[in-house]
Amino acid sequence: xxxxxxxxxxxxxxxxxxxxxxxxxRFSGADYELRFIKHYVAFYFRYAQASxxxxxxxxxxxxxxxxxxxxxxxxNLLRLTMAVPVLLSGLGYSLLPKARRxxxxxxxxxxxxxxxxxxxxxxxIDEEGGAGLKSWVGVLNFTFxxxxxFVILGVxxxxxxxxxxxxxxxxxYALWGHAGLSTQLAGYWSYHVVTLFILAAGIGxxxxxxxxxxxxxxxxxxxxxxxxxxxxxxxxxxxxVTGLPNRRLFAELAGPALERSMxxxxxxxxxxxxxxxxxxxxxxxxxxEGDTVLASVAQRLRACIRGSDVASVNPVAHEPAVVARxxxxxxxxxxxxxxxxxxxxxxxxxxxxxxxxxxxIHAQPLSLSASIGIAMFPGDAQDMVGLTxxxxxxxxxxxxxxGAQHKFFDEALNARARERAVLETELRxxxxxxxxxxxxxxxxxxxxxxxxGAEALVRWQHPQRGLVPPGAFIELAEERxxxxxLTDWVLHAACMSLRRWSDHGLSILPLSVNLPASSLADxxxxxxxxxxxxxxxxxxxxxxxxxTETMVMREVATAVGVLDRLxxxxxxxxxxxxxxxxxxxxxxxxxxxxxxxxxxxxxxxxARGGRDAALATAIITLGKxxxxxxxxxxxxxxxxxxxxxxxxCMLQQGFLFSRPVPQLMxxxxxxxxxTGTETGTKA
Ligand code: C2E
Ligand code: MG
Ligand code: MG
Numbered sequence: 001x002x003x004x005x006x007x008x009x010x011x012x013x014x015x016x017x018x019x020x021x022x023x024x025x026r027f028s029g030a031d032y033e034l035r036f037i038k039h040y041v042a043f044y045f046r047y048a049q050a051s052x053x054x055x056x057x058x059x060x061x062x063x064x065x066x067x068x069x070x071x072x073x074x075x076n077l078l079r080l081t082m083a084v085p086v087l088l089s090g091l092g093y094s095l096l097p098k099a100r101r102x103x104x105x106x107x108x109x110x111x112x113x114x115x116x117x118x119x120x121x122x123x124x125i126d127e128e129g130g131a132g133l134k135s136w137v138g139v140l141n142f143t144f145x146x147x148x149x150f151v152i153l154g155v156x157x158x159x160x161x162x163x164x165x166x167x168x169x170x171x172x173y174a175l176w177g178h179a180g181l182s183t184q185l186a187g188y189w190s191y192h193v194v195t196l197f198i199l200a201a202g203i204g205x206x207x208x209x210x211x212x213x214x215x216x217x218x219x220x221x222x223x224x225x226x227x228x229x230x231x232x233x234x235x236x237x238x239x240x241v242t243g244l245p246n247r248r249l250f251a252e253l254a255g256p257a258l259e260r261s262m263x264x265x266x267x268x269x270x271x272x273x274x275x276x277x278x279x280x281x282x283x284x285x286x287x288x289e290g291d292t293v294l295a296s297v298a299q300r301l302r303a304c305i306r307g308s309d310v311a312s313v314n315p316v317a318h319e320p321a322v323v324a325r326x327x328x329x330x331x332x333x334x335x336x337x338x339x340x341x342x343x344x345x346x347x348x349x350x351x352x353x354x355x356x357x358x359x360x361i362h363a364q365p366l367s368l369s370a371s372i373g374i375a376m377f378p379g380d381a382q383d384m385v386g387l388t389x390x391x392x393x394x395x396x397x398x399x400x401x402x403g404a405q406h407k408f409f410d411e412a413l414n415a416r417a418r419e420r421a422v423l424e425t426e427l428r429x430x431x432x433x434x435x436x437x438x439x440x441x442x443x444x445x446x447x448x449x450x451x452x453g454a455e456a457l458v459r460w461q462h463p464q465r466g467l468v469p470p471g472a473f474i475e476l477a478e479e480r481x482x483x484x485x486l487t488d489w490v491l492h493a494a495c496m497s498l499r500r501w502s503d504h505g506l507s508i509l510p511l512s513v514n515l516p517a518s519s520l521a522d523x524x525x526x527x528x529x530x531x532x533x534x535x536x537x538x539x540x541x542x543x544x545x546x547x548t549e550t551m552v553m554r555e556v557a558t559a560v561g562v563l564d565r566l567x568x569x570x571x572x573x574x575x576x577x578x579x580x581x582x583x584x585x586x587x588x589x590x591x592x593x594x595x596x597x598x599x600x601x602x603x604x605x606x607a608r609g610g611r612d613a614a615l616a617t618a619i620i621t622l623g624k625x626x627x628x629x630x631x632x633x634x635x636x637x638x639x640x641x642x643x644x645x646x647x648x649c650m651l652q653q654g655f656l657f658s659r660p661v662p663q664l665m666x667x668x669x670x671x672x673x674x675t676g677t678e679t680g681t682k683a
Pocket of ligand 1: 458470514516576577600633635653654655656
C-alpha cells in the first residue's frame with residue numbers, strides 16, 4: 001500500500017530539493033492520490049459550489065455598499081459586469097458532469113481570475129474616489145479570496161498555493177504600483193496581506209495534512225478488511241494451491257449445468273482424475289514440492305480442457321467445462337453438452353496424456369500417471385453428489401487395475417472397489433490397534449517327528465469377520481502402502497516371541513518370517529534387522545527370512561547385494577514357493593540362500609508319481625547340489641511324506657504334522673519338541 005510521506009516533514013534522508021515538493025503534500029502512489037481526491041471530492045465540491053454562490057452575493061453586496069455610501073461610478077459597476085460572470089461561469093462549470101474530474105485546478109483558476117478582476121476594479125474605484133484598495137475593503141476582499149483558496153478549495157494544497165500566490169502577487173502589484181498609496185501605507189497594507197497569506201496557507205496546509213493522515217489510517221483499515229473479505233471468499237470457493245474451484249464451487253457451478261442438460265436432453269459427464277501414487281511424491285520431495293507439482297498438473301488439465309473441443313474453462317455458470325480440485329491428489333472435470341461416451345473418452349485420453357508429460361522437479365524429470373473414473377449424467381446418477389461419488393469410485397477401480405487409464409462407471413466393479421476400500425481402512429486401523437496376531441507352523445524332521453523350526457504366519461483377528469488369513473489382505477496391504485508397517489509389526493512380534501521363549505528356557509529353533517516383495521528394494525533392510533535383533537538381544541541365526549522365488553528373481557541384481565549383507569550378518573535366507581517362479585540355474589547359483597522351500601503345488605501330486613514327482617525330485621537334488629537345506633511345504637499325507645523322505649527331503653512342513661497354531665499351543669510343542677501328533681495322523 002502506498003504510504004503518505006509523513007517523514008517528509010524533516011527526516012534526514014530527504015534531500016534539499018525534495019523537501020519543498022514533499023511539503024506540497026503528495027502520496028507516493030498515484031492510485032492513492034486519486035482515491036484521496038475521490039474520497040473528499042463530493043463533499044468539497046458541494047462546498048465550492050456553495051462558496052461560489054456566496055461569492056456572488058458578497059460581490060453584489062460590495063457593489064450596493066459602495067453605491068450607497070461612496071460613489072456610483074462605472075468602476076463599481078465593473079464588479080457586477082466582470083467578477084460576477086466569472087463566478088457564475090464557475091458555478092455553471094461545476095454543474096457539468098465532467099467538472100468533477102478537474103474541479104480543483106479549474107476552480108483555482110476561476111478564483112485567480114476573480115481576484116485579478118477585483119484588483120483591477122478596486123484600483124479603478126480608488127481612482128474614482130471610492131473605497132478601493134486604499135481602504136480596509138481591499139484587504140477584506142483579499143482575505144476572503146485567500147481563505148477561499150486555501151480553506152474551501154484546498155483539498156489539494158498545491159493548487160490552492162499556486163492560486164493563493166497569484167492573488168498575493170496581484171495584490172502587492174496593485175498596492176505598490178497602481179493604488180497610488182504612500183510608501184508607508186503600501187508597506188502597512190503589504191504587511192497585512194502577507195501575514196494573512198501566511199495564515200491562510202498555514203491553515204490550509206495543516207488541514208490537508210490532517211486529512212491525509214486520517215485518510216491513510218482509515219484506508220489501511222478499509223483495505224485490510226476488504227482484503228480479508230476477499231481472502232475469505234476465495235478460500236471458501238477456490239483451492240489455495242492450484243487456484244481451481246473447490247468442491248463447493250464445483251457443486252454450485254455444476255447445478256445449473258445439470259438442470260440445463262436435463263431440460264435439453266443432452267448428456268453431461270463427471271471425470272474424476274486421481275494422480276496415481278502421489279503420496280510417494282510428497283514423501284520424496286516434501287509437501288511444498290508436492291504442491292508445486294499439483295499446481296502444474298492443474299494448469300495442464302485446464303489448458304487441456306481449454307484447448308479441447310469442449311471450449312474454455314471459466315468458473316462461471318453456463319460454461320461447457322469446469323475443472324476443480326476435490327481432494328489431496330484428485331481433480332474433477334465436468335463436461336456438459338455431450339452427445340455420447342465417446343467424447344468423454346477422448347477428453348479422458350487427452351487428460352491422461354497431459355498428466356503423463358514429465359514434470360521437472362529439482363532438475364529431474366518426474367513422470368506421473370492418473371486414473372480417471374467417468375460417470376455419465378443422467379444414466380449413472382441423477383445429481384451432482386451421486387455423479388461425483390460414482391466417478392470417484394470408478395477412478396479407484398482404474399487405479400486398482402494398475403492406473404494410467406480411464407474407466408466408465410460400472411456398478412459391479414465399483415462394489416468390489418468399495419469393499420476393498422473398506423478393507424483398507426479397517427486394515428490400517430487393525431495395524432494401529434494391534435488386531436494382528438502370529439500363528440506358528442512347525443517345520444519337522446519327518447523321520448523322527450522332531451521340531452526343527454517354525455514359520456510365523458500373520459493373521460488378522462477381525463472383530464466381525466473372525467480370523468482372517470493373510471491371503472485376504474497381504475496383496476491389498478502391498479497395493480495400498482500398508483505392507484511396511486505390517487512387516488514391522490510381524491518382525492517385532494516374531495522377535496518378541498523368540499525373546500520370550502529364550503527367557504522361559506524353551507529350546508530355540510530358527511523362526512521363519514515372510515518378507516514382502518518391496519523389502520528387497522530397501523537397502524537399509526540389513527541394518528534395520530541387525531538393530532532389531534540387537535534390541536531384543538537375539539542371535540541373528542534364530543531368524544530366517546523367507547522371500548518368494550518370484551520376488552527375488554524380479555530384481556536379482558539389487559537383491560543379491562541386500563541378501564549378501566543379510567547372510568553376512570548371520571540371518572537364514574529361505575527361497576519360498578520354489579518352482580513357481582522362473583529361476584535360471586545360473587541366477588540361483590548367485591543367490592546366497594540357506595534354504596529352499598518346494599512349493600505346495602508340487603507336493604500335492606508327488607505320491608502319484610508323474611511330472612510333479614519328477615520335478616520335486618529334481619528340485620530336491622538341485623537344492624542339495626547347491627548346498628541348501630530343502631524343505632517341502634504343504635505336506636498333507638503320509639504318502640507324500642514318505643515319498644519325500646525316500647528322495648532325501650527330510651525337512652517337511654504341512655497339515656500332516658500341524659496346522660499353523662497360536663502362540664500358546666506352539667509353546668507346548670516347543671516343550672515336548674514334537675508337534676504332539678503321531679506322524680501319519682492328521683493334525
Ligand atoms: P507361505 O509363506 O508359502 O506360507 C505357507 C502357507 O501354506 C500358509 O498359508 C500355510 O497355512 C499354508 N499351509 C501350510 N501347510 C499346508 C498344507 O499342508 N496344506 C495346505 N493346503 N496349506 C498349507 P497362510 O498362512 O494362509 O499364508 C499364505 C501366504 O501368506 C504365505 O505363504 C505367505 O506368502 C503370506 N504370508 C503369511 N504371513 C505373512 C507375513 O507375515 N508377511 C508376509 N509378507 N506374507 C505373509
Ligand atoms: Mg512362507
Ligand atoms: Mg510357501
